[in-house]
Amino acid sequence: MFHHPIRTATTLALLSCLAIPAAAQTFDPATMTPEQRNAFGAEVRAYLMENPEVIMEAVSQLEANQARQQAVADEQLVADNADALFRDGFSYVGGNPDGDITVVEFSDYRCGFCRKAFDEVEELIEGDGNIRFVLKELPILGEASLTSSRFAIATMIESGPEAYKSVHDALMTLEGEPSEPVLRRLSDTLGLDADTILARMSDDEVNRRIAETRQLAQSMQVNGTPTFVFGNQMLRGYVPLDAMRQIVDEIRDEG
Known part of the structure; x- marks a missing residue:
């Protein structure tokens, strides 16, 4: 020991x-x-x-x-950090936008525990029906992470939140490297304009969003992914579905 x-x-x-x-x-x-x-x-x-x-x-x-x-x-x-955390104006907001509880996830597409949590977070949001869910792109695990986030953010800018969510889900389960041919095939599969999205990946706006999220993570002492915020509680690391549900119930009981 x-x-x-x-x-x-x-x-x-x-x-x-x-x-x-x-x-x-x-x-x-x-x-x-x-x-x-x-x-x-x-x-x-x-x-x-x-x-x-x-x-x-x-x-x-x-x-x-x-x-x-x-x-x-x-x-x-x-x-x-409430404004930057819950209302930065550019992060994806899913679930119920008017939900009584906001859940935030800092995530990296190459993070094994983020991938493990992916289906369970989806089940939590869909099964509850009253959670506002905010996704924070935090690429910290190398060049492949950064490429994936750039592609997802460029999709958000070019094609909107629904397209972003489809790309996010695909990247979260993608096997192999996010090379340009792979991202082109992904775009084609989802009916997106690959040329336009790929061209925007290095835009100043993409850089700004990544930089602001990294600064927020630093301010909040987020050193790894996944990191969650449930209401006013921070949870660092993977959290099983049953535990997430219990936390949501406790927040509602306290409210």
């Missing part, structure tokens, strides 16, 4: 306080003699050996405290 050195040190420090009477906690360790320090260490070790469950209890409490602190910090990040 891998042991995190900082967590272990922190836990031992906490447990050291638990292992001595409250009245003794006011002492200054700097005043202890080497003999006293050795004796104290021996007492703490003996306590932990006799009560190993205390270590797990302390670790669990520490992790719970850290999770609460992260949730509070994430809520503030969402509030501080």
